[in-house]
Amino acid sequence: MKMRPESETDLAEAIATANGPIRVQGGGTRGVTLDGDVLETGGLSGITLYEPGSLTLVAQAGTPLAEIEAALDAEGQRLAFEPMDHRGLMGTSGAPTIGGVVAANVSGPRRVSVGACRDFMLGVRYVDGTSTIVKNGGRVMKNVTGYDLVKLMSGSWGTLGVLTEVSLKVLPKPETAASVLIDGLSDADAVSAMAKALGSPFEVSGAAHIPVGLDGHPVTILRIEGFAGSVAYRADQIAALFGGLAVRVERDADAVAKGWRWVRDVEAFHGRPGDVWRISCTPSEAAALATNVGAEALLYDWGGGLIWARVTEGTDVRTRLGLFDGHATLVRGTGQAKFQPEPGPIAALSRGLRQKFDPKGILNTGLMG
Amino acid sequence: MQMPTPDANVLSRKTQIVARLQEVLPGDAVISDEMETRAYECDALTAYKCAPLAVVLPSSTEEVSAVLKVCHDMGVPVVPRGSGTSLAGGALPTADCVLLGVARMNDVLETDYDNRFIRVQTGRTNLSVTGAVEADGFFYAPDPSSQLACAIAGNIAMNSGGAHCLKYGVTTNNLMGVTMVQMDGTVMEIGGKHLDAGGYDLLGLICGSEGQLGVVTEATLRILPKPEGARPVLMGFDSNEVAGACVADIIKAGVLPVAIEFMDRPCIEATEAFAKAGYPMCEALLIVEVEGSPAEIDEQLALILEIARRHNPVELREAKDADEAGRIWLGRKSAFGAMGQINDYMCLDGTIPVSELPCVLRRIGEMSKEYGLDVANVFHAGDGNMHPLILFDANKEGDLELCEAFGADILRLCVEVGGCLTGEHGVGIEKRDLMVDQFAPADLEAQMAVKDVFDPAWLLNPAKVFPLAASESRRSVALAAE
Ligand SMILES: Cc1cc2nc3c(=O)[nH]c(=O)nc-3n(C[C@H](O)[C@H](O)[C@H](O)COP(=O)(O)OP(=O)(O)OC[C@H]3O[C@@H](n4cnc5c(N)ncnc54)[C@H](O)[C@@H]3O)c2cc1C
Ligand SMILES: Cc1cc2nc3c(=O)[nH]c(=O)nc-3n(C[C@H](O)[C@H](O)[C@H](O)COP(=O)(O)OP(=O)(O)OC[C@H]3O[C@@H](n4cnc5c(N)ncnc54)[C@H](O)[C@@H]3O)c2cc1C
Numbered sequence: 001m002k003m004r005p006e007s008e009t010d011l012a013e014a015i016a017t018a019n020g021p022i023r024v025q026g027g028g029t030r031g032v033t034l035d036g037d038v039l040e041t042g043g044l045s046g047i048t049l050y051e052p053g054s055l056t057l058v059a060q061a062g063t064p065l066a067e068i069e070a071a072l073d074a075e076g077q078r079l080a081f082e083p084m085d086h087r088g089l090m091g092t093s094g095a096p097t098i099g100g101v102v103a104a105n106v107s108g109p110r111r112v113s114v115g116a117c118r119d120f121m122l123g124v125r126y127v128d129g130t131s132t133i134v135k136n137g138g139r140v141m142k143n144v145t146g147y148d149l150v151k152l153m154s155g156s157w158g159t160l161g162v163l164t165e166v167s168l169k170v171l172p173k174p175e176t177a178a179s180v181l182i183d184g185l186s187d188a189d190a191v192s193a194m195a196k197a198l199g200s201p202f203e204v205s206g207a208a209h210i211p212v213g214l215d216g217h218p219v220t221i222l223r224i225e226g227f228a229g230s231v232a233y234r235a236d237q238i239a240a241l242f243g244g245l246a247v248r249v250e251r252d253a254d255a256v257a258k259g260w261r262w263v264r265d266v267e268a269f270h271g272r273p274g275d276v277w278r279i280s281c282t283p284s285e286a287a288a289l290a291t292n293v294g295a296e297a298l299l300y301d302w303g304g305g306l307i308w309a310r311v312t313e314g315t316d317v318r319t320r321l322g323l324f325d326g327h328a329t330l331v332r333g334t335g336q337a338k339f340q341p342e343p344g345p346i347a348a349l350s351r352g353l354r355q356k357f358d359p360k361g362i363l364n365t366g367l368m369g
Numbered sequence: 370m371q372m373p374t375p376d377a378n379v380l381s382r383k384t385q386i387v388a389r390l391q392e393v394l395p396g397d398a399v400i401s402d403e404m405e406t407r408a409y410e411c412d413a414l415t416a417y418k419c420a421p422l423a424v425v426l427p428s429s430t431e432e433v434s435a436v437l438k439v440c441h442d443m444g445v446p447v448v449p450r451g452s453g454t455s456l457a458g459g460a461l462p463t464a465d466c467v468l469l470g471v472a473r474m475n476d477v478l479e480t481d482y483d484n485r486f487i488r489v490q491t492g493r494t495n496l497s498v499t500g501a502v503e504a505d506g507f508f509y510a511p512d513p514s515s516q517l518a519c520a521i522a523g524n525i526a527m528n529s530g531g532a533h534c535l536k537y538g539v540t541t542n543n544l545m546g547v548t549m550v551q552m553d554g555t556v557m558e559i560g561g562k563h564l565d566a567g568g569y570d571l572l573g574l575i576c577g578s579e580g581q582l583g584v585v586t587e588a589t590l591r592i593l594p595k596p597e598g599a600r601p602v603l604m605g606f607d608s609n610e611v612a613g614a615c616v617a618d619i620i621k622a623g624v625l626p627v628a629i630e631f632m633d634r635p636c637i638e639a640t641e642a643f644a645k646a647g648y649p650m651c652e653a654l655l656i657v658e659v660e661g662s663p664a665e666i667d668e669q670l671a672l673i674l675e676i677a678r679r680h681n682p683v684e685l686r687e688a689k690d691a692d693e694a695g696r697i698w699l700g701r702k703s704a705f706g707a708m709g710q711i712n713d714y715m716c717l718d719g720t721i722p723v724s725e726l727p728c729v730l731r732r733i734g735e736m737s738k739e740y741g742l743d744v745a746n747v748f749h750a751g752d753g754n755m756h757p758l759i760l761f762d763a764n765k766e767g768d769l770e771l772c773e774a775f776g777a778d779i780l781r782l783c784v785e786v787g788g789c790l791t792g793e794h795g796v797g798i799e800k801r802d803l804m805v806d807q808f809a810p811a812d813l814e815a816q817m818a819v820k821d822v823f824d825p826a827w828l829l830n831p832a833k834v835f836p837l838a839a840s841e842s843r844r845s846v847a848l849a850a851e
Binding site for chain 2: 051052053054055056075076105107111112115116118119128132133134135136138139140141142143144145146147148149150151152154155156160171172173174175192195198199200201226227229230233280281282283284302305306325326327328329339340342343345346349350352353355356357368
């Protein structure tokens with residue numbers, strides 16, 4: 001059965017009368033099958049408020065991401081956390097929704113400098129598993145009134161409640177961008193180089209390393225964004241940090257954007273077989289961890305703090321990683337648990353929260369432990 | 370502000386409780402003498418005072434865990450304390466509580482420039498975190514005005530902000546991990562040296578939970594490379610509306626200043642009398658600061674000044690050197706001190722949508738006349754976080770109550786126009802009873818359900834954040850269980 005409520009009250013009603021598990025679905029671009037009736041959020045669609053001068057946008061959760069990006073673009077603004085488009089990687093179609101982005105806390109390469117989706121979240125409205133309508137946060141940029149359930153709901157994958165409305169902080173689009181590219185570095189040297197750039201005052205807004213680039217050789221990419229004069233200056237300063245290495249500067253903004261879309265959407269893995277893992281770790285440990293994984297292909301983002309690994313189907317990546325400071329999520333594939341098992345006391349808190357928010361255990365049953 | 374009646378069953382067992390605490394802590398870490406506990410009777414909301422049953426000053430996570438276990442077993446409420454600079458009464462003790470201060474836990478545990486973090490014990494002051502890394506060209510971004518005194522512990526509990534959060538965010542955006550001790554003594558690591566949570570974002574939940582979910586003993590904080598330089602400009606306008614429009618235009622133009630500070634006429638007059646910074650006498654004054662290399666600063670300031678000129682400023686003042694920059698900031702930085710010279714004052718902290726600024730300032734002016742109390746406004750204009758300072762006379766009968774009623778009306782106004790009660794100081798006891806103006810019962814219930822999970826017996830800082838009537842049933846269950 002498929003439900004498609006047209007209002008928050010209808011959605012609450014649908015949850016109140018459900019007699020089994022419910023699968024919450026935005027655009028369905030993540031392509032995972034769970035048991036239960038599908039609850040589509042697409043009926044709750046539309047931007048409810050957008051004030052460019054206050055850098056705030058409020059939208060119903062089922063609003064297509066494309067609609068939001070177009071509205072922001074018209075005012076020269078954007079979602080700074082750079083949500084990725086998963087369709088190529090997952091081999092899915094459909095239109096990603098803003099609710100799905102928030103529910104999965106989806107953030108791209110710029111996360112390393114500006115923060116994750118959750119850092120741009122100002123407020124939520126949601127319906128919990130008891131069909132109660134709850135709001136938290138609001139539409140203002142600074143708000144410490146009560147507990148921050150906005151953060152809890154971001155990244156809870158629809159297991160604590162169904163988002164009906166989200167408010168976000170947006171940022172101006174920079175005038176231009178440039179990339180500094182370094183050729184031929186080993187993974188470990190690349191991570192050191194990225195640390196050096198990110199530790200400089202020149203405001204790097206992306207730092208990625210591809211061990212096997214388009215031409216078959218390793219390339220390390222650093223991004224700089226801002227006003228034209230500033231970008232030119234900082235690109236030169238960063239290039240100068242790496243005297244003696246094979247450094248190039250890409251100053252064509254379109255080429256820069258294309259390159260970072262390629263990183264953001266992990267295009268190198270598109271159409272290739274195998275499972276895809278996303279590993280969040282301490283950057284300086286990344287190269288050693290990646291070696292242990294024994295991947296078919298790798299991509300380092302966030303200065304090494306994020307490893308994308310494509311491995312043979314069914315590989316138990318967590319066992320290969322052993323104990324480390326971070327976590328590994330199975331993004332594509334089915335042989336292993338999607339989410340990293342949590343240590344005892346934290347798992348107990350997570351279970352406790354889920355029990356409170358969804359006592360009947362009907363929301364996305366089976367997802368997240 | 371009402372506080373719950375102290376639990377007689379706890380008060381009567383003071384000797385046994387202190388004895389148990391002394392078993393798990395060194396002798397000088399337990400204070401029970403009434404003369405000495407009085408030093409902890411209030412935080413920076415000094416209108417409210419109450420000495421705790423006892424004070425403990427543990428030196429390690431293990432000691433914190435041992436203390437909490439004792440208090441949990443004996444059913445004693447615990448109020449955590451950093452440096453006691455809360456303006457909301459967050460660290461106000463109750464007569465039946467053990468006040469747990471983390472001031473002795475102030476070590477730097479690890480600095481790592483490659484991975485850009487510092488790990489500290491949470492009793493360390495905010496400014497000394499930056500102090501530990503600045504020689505190497507780094508800093509810790511959140512910079513509350515109280516940064517010389519306030520501790521990372523309180524910053525995390527209140528999710529504190531600062532003048533530069535328009536660009537760098539508040540505490541929650543700069544916190545990577547914590548060591549936390551639950552009320553039953555369980556120690557856990559949440560987050561760490563990596564980004565984002567693998568499961569639910571518990572770190573985001575703990576940040577801003579006002580000491581009600583656990584005691585935070587260690588923190589991993591993001592540090593950033595220091596910018597090459599920074600420079601402010603000062604601009605004066607002849608109305609709040611025009612200043613507000615100028616702020617919106619600057620933001621829309623795509624410049625992201627690190628700070629946009631706003632002062633109104635009463636505030637300008639008071640600070641001029643006190644600090645003599647040479648500010649123009651006008652209705653509204655903005656200080657806008659940008660960062661970068663000298664050329665980058667010039668590029669951004671040129672754009673900002675061009676926008677400002679379109680709004681017919683009565684004054685535009687650029688800083689040519691560090692000395693002039695210092696003078697531009699001087700008045701703003703002494704605003705609170707200046708107010709303190711004139712009078713007692715209450716500092717509010719509501720946030721409003723930036724677009725509502727002129728309307729809200731006008732309404733505050735009208736209410737000021739109705740209540741017969743003066744108000745000065747100084748605030749972070751880029752993010753709409755207001756700080757109306759209401760002046761009153763603590764020695765005058767009824768003035769405090771009048772001031773509180775006026776303050777409550779201002780905060781209700783903030784909520785009415787789409788904002789909130791507190792942008793960075795927290796709810797504490799001060800705004801506890803106004804929560805019903807911002808939240809429906811179901812909204813508060815969802816938040817209290819979170820505390821049920823972390824602290825089922827409601828022993829950690831129980832009389833804060835939620836209206837007493839709303840938390841009554843939970844707190845009384847805790848009492849009955851003893
Ligand atoms: C196993 C797996 C792991 C992934 N991991 C990541 C990752 O780590 N980082 C990343 O950036 N992207 C990840 N993605 C992709 C990401 O989920 C989607 O790109 C994004 O959610 C697109 O939105 P959508 O509307 O298509 O969402 P959908 O695919 O429809 O839904 C995504 C998730 O959000 C929930 N959801 C959707 N709408 C709502 C709502 N209104 N309220 C509550 N819950 C809702 C769904 O139940 C589902 O759990 C992953 C995908 C998969 C399959
Ligand atoms: C002059 C002045 C200026 C200020 N300016 C600003 C400003 O610009 N921005 C801003 O945001 N705030 C400001 N404040 C408010 C205050 O400084 C902050 O709220 C600060 O974070 C409190 O830190 P503290 O260590 O003093 O905490 P305390 O006052 O000791 O405690 C605050 C809260 O934290 C809890 N807590 C303390 N330690 C722990 C712990 N270890 N674990 C869990 N919970 C704990 C307490 O129970 C209490 O609820 C200002 C205050 C003053 C007096």
